[in-house]
Amino acid sequence: xxxxxxIDKDSISITISNPFRxxxxxxxxxxxxxxxxxxxxxxxxxxxxLLPKMVRGIAGCEGGCPANALExxxxxxxxxxxxxxxxxxxxxxxxxxxxxxxxxxxxPDF
Numbered sequence: 001x002x003x004x005x006x007i008d009k010d011s012i013s014i015t016i017s018n019p020f021r022x023x024x025x026x027x028x029x030x031x032x033x034x035x036x037x038x039x040x041x042x043x044x045x046x047x048x049x050l051l052p053k054m055v056r057g058i059a060g061c062e063g064g065c066p067a068n069a070l071e072x073x074x075x076x077x078x079x080x081x082x083x084x085x086x087x088x089x090x091x092x093x094x095x096x097x098x099x100x101x102x103x104x105x106x107x108p109d110f
Contacts (some may be wrong), residue, residue: 057106
């Protein structure tokens with residue numbers, strides 16, 4: 001599973017080798033470092049809460065794929081704008097300070 005994190009034209013890619021043993025703290029730290037390197041902050045954005053939900057939306061197909069992803073998108077998550085893209089891709093967008101937009105795009109392994 002791959003997570004692409006971008007702000008404007010800059011991005012980083014984070015590999016999630018085992019979605020069933022997600023290291024939320026390590027991934028959130030990478031995202032926070034990337035955001036900080038752009039002179040921005042994640043104040044008020046629950047990245048640690050969002051990541052497991054996105055992973056379960058793609059990898060947790062007990063309810064039938066892409067049903068879990070679609071349910072996550074329809075129920076939403078705090079101040080993120082969520083979308084499902086054909087092929088099992090989940091996206092989350094949030095507007096940071098100065099009108100900058102944080103984009104998270106999670107790609108499945110299948």
